Amino acid sequence: xxxxxxxxxxxxxxxxGESIERVIPADRTLLLFLRDDLGMTGTKCGxxxxxxxxxxxxxxxxxxxxxxxxxxxxDGADVLTVESxxxxxxxxxxxxxxxxxxxxxxxxxxxxxxxxAEFLLQRNPEPTELEIRTAISGNLCRCTGYVQIVEAIxxxxxxxxxxxx
Amino acid sequence: MKLYPQxxxxxxxxxxxxxxxxxxxxxxxxxxxxxxxxAGIPHARIVRVxxxxxxxxxxxRAVLTAKDIPGAHGxxxxxxxxxxxxxxxxxxxxxxxxxxxxxxxxxxxxxxEQIEIEYETLPTISSPEEALKSDAPLVHEGSNLxxxxxxRHGEGEKPPDAAVTLERTYRTQHAEHSYIEPEAIVAWPxxxxxxxVKGSVQNLFSTRRSLAAVLDLPLNKVQVIQTTLGGSFGxxxxxxTLLSCRAAxxxxxxxxxxxxxxxxxxxxxxxxxRHPYRLHYELGADKDGQLRSMQIDILADAGAYAxxxxxxxxxxxxxxxxxxxxxxxxxRVRAAFTxxxxxxxxxxxxxxxxxxxxxxxxDELAEEVGKSPLEIRRLNAxxxxxxxxTGQQLPGKVTIVxxxxxxxxxxxxxxxxxxxxARQKEAGAIKRGIGLACSYRGVSLGAEGTDAAGTLVxxxxxxxxxxxxxxxxxxxxxxxxxxxxxxxxxGISLSQIRxxxxxxxxxxxxxxxxxxxxxxxxxxxxxxxxxxxxxxxxEFSARTYRGDDxxxxxxDNALWRCDERLMxxxxxxxKAFASGISLMALGWHKAxxxxxxxxxxxxxxYFTYVYGANAAEIEVDTQTGQVRILDVWVCHEVGxxxxxxxxxxxxxxxxxxxxxxxxxxxxxQEQGIPRIKNFDEYTLATALDAPNxxxxxxxxxxxxxxxxxxxxxxPATEICAPAVLNAIFNATGRRIRELPASLERVxxxxxxxxxxxxxxxxxxxx
Numbered sequence: 001x002x003x004x005x006x007x008x009x010x011x012x013x014x015x016x017g018e019s020i021e022r023v024i025p026a027d028r029t030l031l032l033f034l035r036d037d038l039g040m041t042g043t044k045c046g047x048x049x050x051x052x053x054x055x056x057x058x059x060x061x062x063x064x065x066x067x068x069x070x071x072x073x074x075d076g077a078d079v080l081t082v083e084s085x086x087x088x089x090x091x092x093x094x095x096x097x098x099x100x101x102x103x104x105x106x107x108x109x110x111x112x113x114x115x116x117a118e119f120l121l122q123r124n125p126e127p128t129e130l131e132i133r134t135a136i137s138g139n140l141c142r143c144t145g146y147v148q149i150v151e152a153i154x155x156x157x158x159x160x161x162x163x164x165x
Numbered sequence: 166m167k168l169y170p171q172x173x174x175x176x177x178x179x180x181x182x183x184x185x186x187x188x189x190x191x192x193x194x195x196x197x198x199x200x201x202x203x204a205g206i207p208h209a210r211i212v213r214v215x216x217x218x219x220x221x222x223x224x225x226r227a228v229l230t231a232k233d234i235p236g237a238h239g240x241x242x243x244x245x246x247x248x249x250x251x252x253x254x255x256x257x258x259x260x261x262x263x264x265x266x267x268x269x270x271x272x273x274x275x276x277x278e279q280i281e282i283e284y285e286t287l288p289t290i291s292s293p294e295e296a297l298k299s300d301a302p303l304v305h306e307g308s309n310l311x312x313x314x315x316x317r318h319g320e321g322e323k324p325p326d327a328a329v330t331l332e333r334t335y336r337t338q339h340a341e342h343s344y345i346e347p348e349a350i351v352a353w354p355x356x357x358x359x360x361x362v363k364g365s366v367q368n369l370f371s372t373r374r375s376l377a378a379v380l381d382l383p384l385n386k387v388q389v390i391q392t393t394l395g396g397s398f399g400x401x402x403x404x405x406t407l408l409s410c411r412a413a414x415x416x417x418x419x420x421x422x423x424x425x426x427x428x429x430x431x432x433x434x435x436x437x438x439r440h441p442y443r444l445h446y447e448l449g450a451d452k453d454g455q456l457r458s459m460q461i462d463i464l465a466d467a468g469a470y471a472x473x474x475x476x477x478x479x480x481x482x483x484x485x486x487x488x489x490x491x492x493x494x495x496x497r498v499r500a501a502f503t504x505x506x507x508x509x510x511x512x513x514x515x516x517x518x519x520x521x522x523x524x525x526x527x528d529e530l531a532e533e534v535g536k537s538p539l540e541i542r543r544l545n546a547x548x549x550x551x552x553x554x555t556g557q558q559l560p561g562k563v564t565i566v567x568x569x570x571x572x573x574x575x576x577x578x579x580x581x582x583x584x585x586x587a588r589q590k591e592a593g594a595i596k597r598g599i600g601l602a603c604s605y606r607g608v609s610l611g612a613e614g615t616d617a618a619g620t621l622v623x624x625x626x627x628x629x630x631x632x633x634x635x636x637x638x639x640x641x642x643x644x645x646x647x648x649x650x651x652x653x654x655x656g657i658s659l660s661q662i663r664x665x666x667x668x669x670x671x672x673x674x675x676x677x678x679x680x681x682x683x684x685x686x687x688x689x690x691x692x693x694x695x696x697x698x699x700x701x702x703x704e705f706s707a708r709t710y711r712g713d714d715x716x717x718x719x720x721d722n723a724l725w726r727c728d729e730r731l732m733x734x735x736x737x738x739x740k741a742f743a744s745g746i747s748l749m750a751l752g753w754h755k756a757x758x759x760x761x762x763x764x765x766x767x768x769x770x771y772f773t774y775v776y777g778a779n780a781a782e783i784e785v786d787t788q789t790g791q792v793r794i795l796d797v798w799v800c801h802e803v804g805x806x807x808x809x810x811x812x813x814x815x816x817x818x819x820x821x822x823x824x825x826x827x828x829x830x831x832x833x834q835e836q837g838i839p840r841i842k843n844f845d846e847y848t849l850a851t852a853l854d855a856p857n858x859x860x861x862x863x864x865x866x867x868x869x870x871x872x873x874x875x876x877x878x879x880p881a882t883e884i885c886a887p888a889v890l891n892a893i894f895n896a897t898g899r900r901i902r903e904l905p906a907s908l909e910r911v912x913x914x915x916x917x918x919x920x921x922x923x924x925x926x927x928x929x930x931x
Binding site for chain 2: 035040041043044045046047048051054081082085086091095098099100101104105106107108110111114132133137138141142143145146147149150
């Protein structure tokens with residue numbers, strides 16, 4: 001018995017600012033590329049059908065479920081994951097707000113939520129509660145009931161506005 | 166005592182930076198991947214298993230069946246009959262028959278598919294009612310009756326005469342825990358023989374016992390370590406034991422580490438669910454609604470294996486009458502084996518089902534006697550010193566009325582309830598409703614079993630502290646709660662504490678982390694360790710710096726003599742260590758005694774109780790059947806709040822899980838075949854569905870808890886669904902007696918179902 005082999009293709013991506021060149025099977029998803037090929041396990045695998053949002057990353061600035069993206073289809077793209085947020089020990093105001101509001105319980109959905117929230121705050125510095133809830137409605141969380149997550153994003157937005165020139 | 170300190174979680178930073186290591190994030194070298202060949206049919210005798218093709222597949226290093234298991238084939242906390250790999254029969258669709266280890270996950274999964282199994286098909290038992298028919302085929306030898314509990318309270322064979330009688334039947338569904346992290350494990354052969362297993366395990370000591378029996382090893386050669394756990398809600402017990410045993414067998418067979426991670430579909434198909442119940446309630450009451458009697462008959466679907474059905478249904482038995490005085494009670498709760506997914510522990514553990522019934526039933530009684538839901542509960546609710554149907558006088562302060570009044574006041578319940586009722590017949594598609602529900606709940610394990618836990622506190626010479634415990638964190642915040650207790654007792658800040666994930670080689674067996682017992686048991690053990698350390702340190706300071714022990718105290722990261730700050734905590738513990746003082750202590754807490762006499766269903770079932778109430782305000786779209794929950798007011802009496810933010814978090818998450826149970830979630834099987842396998846059809850509430858939640862707490866520090874705290878995790882989720890169903894009645898005048906209250910049930914009064922396989926489903930398993 002032989003396992004059907006997928007064609008391999010070369011790809012070039014920027015992942016968290018770093019240029020990456022690899023030859024990978026054509027059916028490799030971005031999620032598995034990040035986790036298994038690059039060893040970046042911050043991005044989580046929850047359902048593999050784009051329902052739970054735990055694998056959310058920013059692809060050319062837009063939030064996507066990385067489990068639904070084939071790497072060869074986004075050759076040349078710029079990818080940002082949860083690992084890109086903090087600068088060493090310096091957390092972003094969004095990460096700080098998540099901790100201050102106890103928006104992190106088990107933490108499995110957190111990386112995806114942070115990326116969805118980061119996208120929102122970059123586009124909309126003063127989001128309403130409904131805009132926040134809409135922005136994270138593709139990220140399932142079973143622990144928190146979302147209340148503290150919404151509070152944290154509101155607070156992060158306020159912190160950024162306070163710092164803005 | 167500090168009130169409501171705001172704590173950052175001790176395990177928070179790794180979780181916001183992506184550095185926390187969850188089960189599937191482990192990437193040791195020389196790793197093999199494991200995969201399972203599953204039954205794919207609900208009930209059959211295994212005639213032949215042919216692994217030849219699989220063995221010849223690329224990358225395959227081992228293919229194992231039941232005959233390769235060196236020790237016990239089965240495990241289980243009550244009946245050890247759940248097979249690691251099926252030997253004689255398959256009893257549900259998700260049963261595993263063979264396991265494969267290969268160089269890559271793809272190779273392992275491919276090889277597993279090549280395993281050929283010849284079956285002799287047996288009839289499928291798809292409901293507990295079918296299972297108990299006299300001519301039903303047996304799932305296990307003996308009987309399909311898995312459990313039967315009874316409670317008898319009050320004299321005489323017949324219930325006392327009553328002016329009002331009422332009889333209703335309610336039904337609940339299979340629910341899936343839906344932890345966002347699927348089950349994951351890595352197993353390594355250990356250096357002196359034995360095995361190390363590390364992953365998303367909730368109850369490490371139960372898993373270790375099963376591993377030891379299956380591998381035929383002593384407990385001291387089986388090490389189970391917890392990785393950061395991505396949610397569990399009761400679900401990562403047997404499901405993880407199964408995965409751990411298979412990975413361990415493969416690791417020992419190949420001499421290499423083996424990783425196994427369930428896909429979401431595998432998790433749905435294989436893992437246990439919340440028990441579906443059919444609940445038949447009868448009552449007798451005075452004409453004003455004062456309860457005189459209750460007769461309760463409950464039948465649960467245990468599924469294919471015994472799991473914890475014994476205990477789940479026992480909690481239902483004890484709490485079936487709700488927090489109400491009933492002079493005459495007869496309760497019978499049974500569970501039967503079927504060929505459905507086995508059912509077991511899920512947050513609430515037998516309480517959400519009975520609460521759905523009794524809290525709906527109380528509203529139906531109120532309707533019958535012309536009272537409001539609040540009035541009927543005020544009239545019947547337990548007060549201080551009341552006796553439960555199991556003959557137990559409730560200890561301490563009984564706060565059910567206090568909790569009810571709190572949510573009723575905060576939600577303006579009485580006014581809204583009367584206004585909504587008056588508006589039912591008015592024009593307009595959108596109707597408003599408000600509903601009430603309350604519960605009492607036995608704290609911790611009760612008479613289920615041994616109830617003790619240990620926590621180890623180790624002060625380092627630089628003043629930092631490590632804590633480890635047999636009680637685990639799965640996202641509920643147990644590590645932070647225990648740390649808060651230690652920080653308070655030693656007068657240090659939480660940032661000095663690092664909590665180590667649980668490792669069975671390093672901490673005492675503390676029983677399972679279940680039954681909302683983490684804070685009260687692990688926290689009390691942490692308190693025990695901290696006060697032992699504090700006493701030791703203050704005696705040392707009194708000897709060294711002259712004075713009475715009582716002159717000294719630890720506060721603000723320093724040692725104080727009366728009002729004089731002598732030195733920093735760091736400097737002090739360094740000196741103490743230099744003088745040969747041990748800076749490590751093991752705390753142990755044993756719960757007060759409980760008793761149970763099964764034949765009469767009488768005893769001190771739990772050593773203490775918590776009380777809570779919810780009020781839910783909703784809108785019903787009478788043209789679509791959609792129910793939108795606007796606000797939920799919540800009040801829980803928890804003894805003492807250890808961390809306010811975390812307590813609120815338990816309430817928020819619990820309410821939304823309860824809302825999903827009430828409105829959205831149902832795992833269903835057709836003749837034993839799962840029809841829901843992922844979150845596309847198993848709908849969890851999103852941020853747009855979740856209501857506003859107003860949490861409040863009553864604090865009466867409990868004398869039976871060294872830290873005053875009791876329980877919250879499960880109480881928080883067990884009464885939202887009945888509050889919502891009662892609100893639907895208030896809005897529409899129509900009573901829904903079956904969960905979930907889906908659009909179809911609200912609009913048409915019945916559930917619509919998709920039959921057969923959905924062709925668009927990408928991954929038809931197995």
